[in-house]
Amino acid sequence: xxxxxxxxxxxxxxxxxxxxxxxxxxxxxxxxxxxxxxxxxxxxxxxxxxxxxxxxxxxxxxxxxxxxxxxxxxxxxxxxxxxxxxxxxxxxxxxxxxxxxxxxxxxxxxxxxxxxxxxxxxxxxxxxxxxxxxxxxxxxxxxxxxxxxxxxxxxxxxxxxxxxxxxxxxxxxxxxxxxxxxxxxxxxxxxxxxxxxxxxxxxxxxxxxxxxxxxxxxxxxxxxxxxxxxxxxxxxxxxxxxxxxxxxxxxxxxxxxxxxxxxxxxxxxxxxxxxxxxxxxxxxxxxxxxxxxxxxxxxxxxxxxxxxxxxxxxxxxxxxxxxxxxxxxxxxxxxxxxxxxxxxxxxxxxxxxxxxxxxxxxxxxxxxxxxxxxxxxxxxxxxxxxxxxxxxxxxxxxxxxxxxxxxxxxxxxxxxxxxxxxxxxxxxxxxxxxxxxxxxxxxxxxxxxxxxxxxxxxxxxxxxxxxxxxxxxxxxxxxxxxxxxxxxxxxxxxxxxxxxxxxxxxxxxxxxxxxxxxxxxxxxxxxxxxxxxxxxxxxxxxxxxxxxxxxxxxxxxxxxxxxxxxxxxxxxxxxxxxxxxxxxxxxxxxxxxxxxxxxxxxxxxxxxxxxxxxxxxxxxxxxxxxxxxxxxxxxxxxxxxxxxxxxxxxxxxxxxxxxxxxxxxxxxxxxxxxxxxxxxxxxxxxxxxxxxxxxxxxxxxxxxxxxxxxxxxxxxxxxxxxxxxxxxxxxxxxxxxxxxxxxxxxxxxxxxxxxxxxxxxxxxxxxxxxxxxxxxxxxxxxxxxxxxxxxxxxxxxxxxxxxxxxxxxxxxxxxxxxxxxxxxxxxxxxxxxxxxxxxxxxxxxxxxxxxxxxxxxxxxxxxxxxxxxxxxxxxxxxxxxxxxxxxxxxxxxxxxxxxxxxxxxxxxxxxxxxxxxxxxxxxxxxxxxxxxxxxxxxxxxxxxxxxxxxx
Numbered sequence: 001x002x003x004x005x006x007x008x009x010x011x012x013x014x015x016x017x018x019x020x021x022x023x024x025x026x027x028x029x030x031x032x033x034x035x036x037x038x039x040x041x042x043x044x045x046x047x048x049x050x051x052x053x054x055x056x057x058x059x060x061x062x063x064x065x066x067x068x069x070x071x072x073x074x075x076x077x078x079x080x081x082x083x084x085x086x087x088x089x090x091x092x093x094x095x096x097x098x099x100x101x102x103x104x105x106x107x108x109x110x111x112x113x114x115x116x117x118x119x120x121x122x123x124x125x126x127x128x129x130x131x132x133x134x135x136x137x138x139x140x141x142x143x144x145x146x147x148x149x150x151x152x153x154x155x156x157x158x159x160x161x162x163x164x165x166x167x168x169x170x171x172x173x174x175x176x177x178x179x180x181x182x183x184x185x186x187x188x189x190x191x192x193x194x195x196x197x198x199x200x201x202x203x204x205x206x207x208x209x210x211x212x213x214x215x216x217x218x219x220x221x222x223x224x225x226x227x228x229x230x231x232x233x234x235x236x237x238x239x240x241x242x243x244x245x246x247x248x249x250x251x252x253x254x255x256x257x258x259x260x261x262x263x264x265x266x267x268x269x270x271x272x273x274x275x276x277x278x279x280x281x282x283x284x285x286x287x288x289x290x291x292x293x294x295x296x297x298x299x300x301x302x303x304x305x306x307x308x309x310x311x312x313x314x315x316x317x318x319x320x321x322x323x324x325x326x327x328x329x330x331x332x333x334x335x336x337x338x339x340x341x342x343x344x345x346x347x348x349x350x351x352x353x354x355x356x357x358x359x360x361x362x363x364x365x366x367x368x369x370x371x372x373x374x375x376x377x378x379x380x381x382x383x384x385x386x387x388x389x390x391x392x393x394x395x396x397x398x399x400x401x402x403x404x405x406x407x408x409x410x411x412x413x414x415x416x417x418x419x420x421x422x423x424x425x426x427x428x429x430x431x432x433x434x435x436x437x438x439x440x441x442x443x444x445x446x447x448x449x450x451x452x453x454x455x456x457x458x459x460x461x462x463x464x465x466x467x468x469x470x471x472x473x474x475x476x477x478x479x480x481x482x483x484x485x486x487x488x489x490x491x492x493x494x495x496x497x498x499x500x501x502x503x504x505x506x507x508x509x510x511x512x513x514x515x516x517x518x519x520x521x522x523x524x525x526x527x528x529x530x531x532x533x534x535x536x537x538x539x540x541x542x543x544x545x546x547x548x549x550x551x552x553x554x555x556x557x558x559x560x561x562x563x564x565x566x567x568x569x570x571x572x573x574x575x576x577x578x579x580x581x582x583x584x585x586x587x588x589x590x591x592x593x594x595x596x597x598x599x600x601x602x603x604x605x606x607x608x609x610x611x612x613x614x615x616x617x618x619x620x621x622x623x624x625x626x627x628x629x630x631x632x633x634x635x636x637x638x639x640x641x642x643x644x645x646x647x648x649x650x651x652x653x654x655x656x657x658x659x660x661x662x663x664x665x666x667x668x669x670x671x672x673x674x675x676x677x678x679x680x681x682x683x684x685x686x687x688x689x690x691x692x693x694x695x696x697x698x699x700x701x702x703x704x705x706x707x708x709x710x711x712x713x714x715x716x717x718x719x720x721x722x723x724x725x726x727x728x729x730x731x732x733x734x735x736x737x738x739x740x741x742x743x744x745x746x747x748x749x750x751x752x753x754x755x756x757x758x759x760x761x762x763x764x765x766x767x768x769x770x771x772x773x774x775x776x777x778x779x780x781x782x783x784x785x786x787x788x789x790x791x792x793x794x795x796x797x798x799x800x801x802x803x804x805x806x807x808x809x810x811x812x813x814x815x816x817x818x819x820x821x822x823x824x825x826x827x828x829x830x831x832x833x834x835x836x837x838x839x840x841x842x843x844x845x846x847x848x849x850x851x852x853x854x855x856x857x858x859x860x861x862x863x864x865x866x867x868x869x870x871x872x873x874x875x876x877x878x879x880x881x882x883x884x885x886x887x888x889x890x891x892x893x894x895x896x897x898x899x900x901x902x903x904x905x906x907x908x909x910x911x912x913x914x915x916x917x918x919x920x921x922x923x924x925x926x927x928x929x930x931x932x933x934x935x936x937x938x939x940x941x942x943x944x945x946x947x948x949x950x951x
Contacts, residue, residue, distance in 0.1 A: 037433045039308045042443070045436040048424070049248050056236030057259055060424050060434070061251050062243045066414045066549065067886035071144045071244025072421035075137040075156045076428055078239075079232035081208040082132050082272050082354065090212015091220060091228045093130040094170075094177055098225065099137060100128075101169040101811075103158035108169050109811050111155060115139070116872035118148050119879030122806065130210045132353045134429050140418050142879030144245045153258045160238060161262045163229060167222040174217055175814030181211050182772050183817060183840055187292030187662050191474040194287040196352075198470050199299055199360075201283070203275035205353035227266070234264040239428050243421040277301050277356045279467060284487045287474040291662025291767050293655065294367045295474045296342075296374035298381065298490075299360040300466035305351055309432040315447040316459070320349055322451065323460040325397040326389045330380055330501075331363075333592045336583055338644045341376035342369065343652050349463050351430075359463050366651045370473050374486075375493035378469075383498050385464050388457035390503060398448050399600035405444055407602050407621050408437040410552035476658055509597040509627075510588045511634040517730035526905060532722045533899060536730060539739035541899045542714045544725040545891050552621045554718035555888050557896040558632050558733070559613035561706025564682040565745045565828065572686035575653065577699055578607045583645035587638040591645075594631075603628045605635065611828035612897060613713070614706055622719055625728050629714075633732035636707050646696050653691050658767075664774035664840065664941040667766045675762065675939065676778065676834055678753050711742040713899040717892040742900050752832040754780035754937070761850075761938035768943060773843040776939040777853045779930050781833030784825035785903055789914045790926070791825050791833075796918055797926040798823040798835050799873035800865050804856045809839060809849060816841045816849075827897075835930060843942045850938060860927035864920045878915050 035058065037044040044050065049061040081092050102108030112122050119142040120126045128137045137159055139152045197206040240259065242251050278301075307313050324347055331345040345363035352358050361381050365373035427434040435443075473479065473486050481488075518537030525532055532544045582605060585591035601624050608615045616635060620628035660666035674684035686694075712733055716725045766772070784791045802821030809819045816839050825833035837853050839846075884890040898904035 035433075036309050036427070036431050040310050040433050042309060042311060042314070042433040042435055043439060045434050045439075047436065048434060049252060051252065053235065053256065053260055055260070055262055056234075057262065058239040058428075059252070059255050059259075060239065060241045060428075061248045061255070062420060062424075063246065063248050064243050064415065064417045064420055065245040066416055067883045069142075069144055069245050070417055070883055071141040071149065071152070071242065071246060072418045073139040073141065073152045073156055074241040074421045074425050075159060076239045076241065076425050077135045077137075077160075077233055078133065078237040078428075080131045080133045080135055081210040081212070082204060082274065083232050083269070084208060084212075084228070088216065088220075088224070088228055089208065090177070090210075090214075090217045091225055092135060092232075093210050093212055094173070094217060094220065095163075095165075095225055095229055095233075096128045096130045096135050096137075097173050097177055098163060098165055098170065099159045101173055102164045102166050104162035104164065106155065106158050108164075108166055109807070111158075112806070113868075113872060114151065114155070116803070116876060117868070118151055119143065119875040121876035121880060124876075124880070132205055132208060132210065134425075136425055138422075141244065142883060149246060149251070149254065153254055156240060157258050157262070160233060160235075160259070161265070163233075165222045165226040165229060170220075170222050170225065172812065172814030176810055176817050177212075177217050178214065179815070179817035179840055181214060181217070182769065182842075183665070184211055185769065185772075187289035187476070187659070187768075188474075191287045191289045191292050191295070194285065195297060195472055195474070198283065198285050198472050199301060199352065199358050200275075200355050201278040203277075203355050204272060205274065205355045230264070230266040231269045234268060235259070235262050236264075236268075239425075241421050241424045241428075243417050243424070245417075274353075274355050277303050277467060282468070282487075282490075283470045284483045284490065285470075285472045286479055286483045286486055287472060288476070288478055289474060290476050291658050292474060292476050293659055294365050294370050294373075294476065295362055295472075296365065296370050296377055297360060297362045297470075297472040297474070298374070298377055298468075299358055299470040299472075300464055300468035301356045301358055301470065302466035303357065304355060305357045306431075309430075311443060311446075314443050318444060318447040319451065319456055319459045320463055322394060322397050322401070322448070323384070323389060323456045323463070324349060325400070326393045326456075327361075327380065327384050327460075329393070329397070330384075331361075331377075334376060334380070336590070336592050336645070336648070340644070340648055341365070341372035343648060343655070345373070345377060347381070357466070359466060364655075366655045367476055370475060370479075371489050374471070374473065374489055375496075378490065378493040379496070379498065381464060382494070383501060385461055386498060387501065388460070389453050391453045392504070392506075394451060394453050394456055396596065396599045398451065401444065402441075402448075403600050403602050405437065405441045407552050409441050410621065411550055412437045414549060414551045414553075504596060507589065507593045507597040509594070509630070511586070511630045511638070514630075514633060514637065514732050514735035517734045520726065520730070520734075529895075529905060529908060531895065531898075531905075532726075534726055536734040537738075538734060538736060539741060540712045540714065540729070540733045540736065542716070542726060542729045542733075543895055543899055544715075544720070544722045545717045545895060546720055546722060547718055547888055547891060549718075549886055549888055551719055553888055554620050554622055554625055554628070554716065554720045555892045556618045556620070556625075556628055556632065557715040557892055558616040558636075559610070559711070559713040559715075559896065559900070560616065560636060561614050561703075561710030562743070562745065563610040563613040563615070565612055565749045566706070567682045567702065569681055569749075572681045572684055572690045575609070575686055577609060577649075577702065579652070580646040580649035580699060581635075581639065581641075581703065582607050583648060584640035584642040585645070586634050586640050590640060590642065598627065598631070601627050603631050605631050607635070611826075612900070614703065614710075615896075622724070625716075625720060625724065626731070629728045629732040633736065636712070636733070637736060639703070639707060641696060641700055641704075643696050646699060650691060650694070653686075654688065657688055657691075661767050663768050664766045664772055667764050667941045668774055668776070668838075668939075671764055672776075672939075675755060676836075677832075678755055680752055683752070709737070709740045711900075712736070712739050713742075713897075715892060715896045715899075717895065718888045750829055750831075752826070752829040754778075754832065754834060756937070757935050758938050761940045764939070764941045765944040766941055770943040771842050772840070772943060773846060774838065774840050774939075774941040775846040775849050776836055776838050776937075777850055778834050778836045778937045778939075779932065779935050780937075781823060781825055781835050781930055783830040783832055784827045785907075786830060788907065788910055789917075791823075792911070792914045793918055793922040794825070794835070794926040794930055795823045796870070796873050796877065796915070797860065797923045797931070799877070800869050800923060801837070801853075801856055801860065801927075801931070803869065803872060805837065805839075805853065808852055808856070809841075813848075815839075815845050843940070846940055854933055854936070857927060857931035858933070860924065860931060864924045867920065870918070870920060870923060874915055874918065878912065881911055881915070
């Protein structure tokens, strides 16, 4: 299967890509009864046991113990929206929902409860998705004991062939599906639908978006849904995937026993006719979606590539990916340079919905800059085809790809179970061979040995030689002259003479010497947590935790200064600062030049405004740790503060304002923090006036003092020794000028206040559909560290309340797809926290939601919850925590900050004991203390008067 998807299509829609087994794109071929490796010269991963039952169901089994004791099951049904008739549009998705609403041996509405008792959280561990070519059911099991595996396989077997499709359950589930339709229907989603319609003109896929048609979802009978189920959920269309910490032979026996008697009910249907790629030349389309982003798209189409997954195909795609990586690198350089023509751009070449192979370049820009974005996209693509790439560019991309593949080989023994299971699903969907990392590297090295620019250039000419160009401009506001104006702009760009591209100059990474390392003055151990800490003479502190969880992975966090706590309270925080700071690069190199200098290294950099520090971070491998720390230390020692980076970040933030205002969830994302903190400027999203007026001097005023002398705490977790980590830190951060000691924040800076209770809800508006609304009911809560055990009791009480809302608002009433209850207890502001109950639903149902939350909270105050409710809330927490503790991300996230706040050590130590010790009385006391009507704050976000009902 294709493994170098380094230049994916930049479509915002989740593309369910799969491959037919012949080059005929007019119809989907019948489901395969064999695995792709039977038709290939590529060897499948030897750790996977592949098989086919006599009834035609395929299975793939793999032992994997990262994390230890866990397993992942995937049931992939080769049936999605493409299998629907005109009268069934949306039924594949409805059926996915009905899988949780009762089967022959599982009563209606019991499946979720069964899984919660086993430690699975609905959503993160128990999920399903419907695409064009498949429907996938996913269970991430926290344990691999016989009972848990038996339960998981039983539920998958029930889904495969025993769903009852009860009419009463269907009536309520319609509302859930319609709520999901409302959530998905954003301006950008509608623009992307138009984009796919342009790419696949006259074909079936644009008329088969998985969400379906509202009228059909509203009216389809249980018999109709059942008929679709019986026609499409069949052994020969189904693959079961099991990956985890179990004996593969035992798992194979379980699968044979559980699924061997499954037989299809009713006759199979013929395969759908997808249509052929449309001919013709240039096509132009304007898509106007108020509140959407501005995108310029150019595409070329050709017939679907259904060739078997062989070495020759992999070699061809590897060469194509090298050329596309060069193009994407050039686009990135334009986006990060002076006077950029777009905010960002990307190119890709992929099979799409079994229907066509698409070469596409897409650029996002501010609304008034679409012409520049379109012209630059056309110019760079034409230049690539006409002038080609250089050998230096080819060699650089090969080095980058090789580094990533070598890292994958080094980490092969600690691949994550859930990722492997999902990777096997992708391989089935693409009819590809699931190879191991060593084979991927072997194929790559063979494919790129002696690879010349001449060969890559020939490949790029083929990539961009399909039917087209197909040109679309999506804009939030009307374009004067419409498609005629776009056509003239594109034609003018296409006829403009090309200038010779200046070759990139060779760049040497200049940040290898930060001076003489200061000595280590203190060193200590936190033995029970496997942690070593040290303090250098310049004041820099370091915490190191070596782990065995991911081979060849090292994670780094660097805290600098005081973060939001150090910001002034008389002006909004500069939310654009992280992007502008990173894009600004270094004093000696801009970010693109630095990237060239670091070719072949596995390094990264991130930056965030944390509450207690400005947070730099990165991920690397052991042999590149020195370079990773040089990258981060150079941002501290010699930041670039380039004005063009600020302007790019500002333009992106300004363009995003209207997009946020177009949906109720976007409005809450923009306005919620201010509302919930009484407009604390440090925590509030800035208004447009602030975004327009902030300057480079403002950014320097915020960051420069902290970078120059603020405290620095470095946390390193992963596949590293303590001595290597201390050496690398000493040669970088340990060699910087002396740092000020961490200062205690002003008590006034620690004060954040939840809003006063409301008698009538606060009301905000959005510019989207009239039937889209969000409601929030919140209560004030304590800071996390005021009493950690009490805080955890409140978190479990919130989950109990959330489960009750799922049972009532989602399951019983069918009012929403997304009831959510969450406790957010600050670890920075000692007296601040919140419990929020959030829902999307039609505005007329919101009063009922408020009443339901109040009634559920009152019942929890007045009566103890049941032991079953406690376990269904606690078990997923404990299971998630146990899995998380076997990852580097958990340890980095929880140890970062411990050098300044040692309470974080106790946070780690006490989590499992506290959860295990919680009682029914603890949960009731948390509800009595915090779930109170007299402190409740309510918010409604509904459509602005006169909002469009367009879909």
